[in-house]
Amino acid sequence: KAGVTQTPRYLIKTRGQQVTLSCSPISGHRSVSWYQQTPGQGLQFLFEYFSETQRNKGNFPGRFSGRQFSNSRSEMNVSTLELGDSALYLCASSLTGTGDGGNTIYFGEGSWLTVV
Amino acid sequence: DAKTTQPPSMDCAEGRAANLPCNHSTISGNEYVYWYRQIHSQGPQYIIHGLKNNETNEMASLIITEDRKSSTLILPHATLRDTAVYYCIVRVPGSGGYQKVTFGIGTKLQVIP
Numbered sequence: 426k427a428g429v430t431q432t433p434r435y436l437i438k439t440r441g442q443q444v445t446l447s448c449s450p451i452s453g454h455r456s457v458s459w460y461q462q463t464p465g466q467g468l469q470f471l472f473e474y475f476s477e478t479q480r481n482k483g484n485f486p487g488r489f490s491g492r493q494f495s496n497s498r499s500e501m502n503v504s505t506l507e508l509g510d511s512a513l514y515l516c517a518s519s520l521t522g523t524g525d526g527g528n529t530i531y532f533g534e535g536s537w538l539t540v541v
Numbered sequence: 542d543a544k545t546t547q548p549p550s551m552d553c554a555e556g557r558a559a560n561l562p563c564n565h566s567t568i569s570g571n572e573y574v575y576w577y578r579q580i581h582s583q584g585p586q587y588i589i590h591g592l593k594n595n596e597t598n599e600m601a602s603l604i605i606t607e608d609r610k611s612s613t614l615i616l617p618h619a620t621l622r623d624t625a626v627y628y629c630i631v632r633v634p635g636s637g638g639y640q641k642v643t644f645g646i647g648t649k650l651q652v653i654p
Contacts (some may be wrong), residue, residue, distance in 0.1 A: 468644035532584035
């Protein structure tokens with residue numbers, strides 16, 4: 426059974442540009458959540474999508490957005506990139522979502538974004 | 542946001558059992574305890590989870606105290622490949638009535654040859 430797949434694995438962008446990251450969840454999983462990991466702030470929750478609807482959001486500015494498609498695949502977008510956006514962006518999927526305590530969340534390998 | 546407390550680092554001799562503690566004194570009755578680990582530059586890997594009873598799988602054992610205020614992850618025979626950051630997490634309330642997953646700093650386990 427394939428795991429959570431994220432693309433691209435590595436990318437470099439310039440300040441002011443925008444970036445789109447893609448995530449394919451495990452087959453049958455309807456919830457996709459996104460996280461940002463930096464050395465200084467650790468692993469922080471960005472948002473969660475379930476059945477194409479955002480139902481949970483972390484404390485990030487509006488430059489960070491996402492969406493989910495009918496096949497549960499998800500994308501996240503960061504506009505007007507800043508140097509501080511350099512991070513590992515992780516996607517995770519689960520059957521029913523982070524609200525179900527007994528529902529395991531599985532992570533992808535992440536997308537390394539460097540903003541120069 | 543994190544509701545768990547873990548020691549920042551631990552060492553373990555190769556072949557010995559690694560016992561990683563986690564304090565979650567404010568856990569509520571229906572919250573699960575999850576353990577993940579992250580090897581440098583990779584995504585977090587699920588290890589095990591539990592609610593009240595002790596759990597065991599092919600990777601590890603999870604011991605939860607009777608009052609559920611703390612737990613211990615046990616790697617029975619640590620290998621060098623077990624060197625990683627180990628995260629103990631509980632589900633915390635998020636916006637819209639749904640819970641979000643919050644990671645603390647975790648425990649950096651160094652397995653020594």
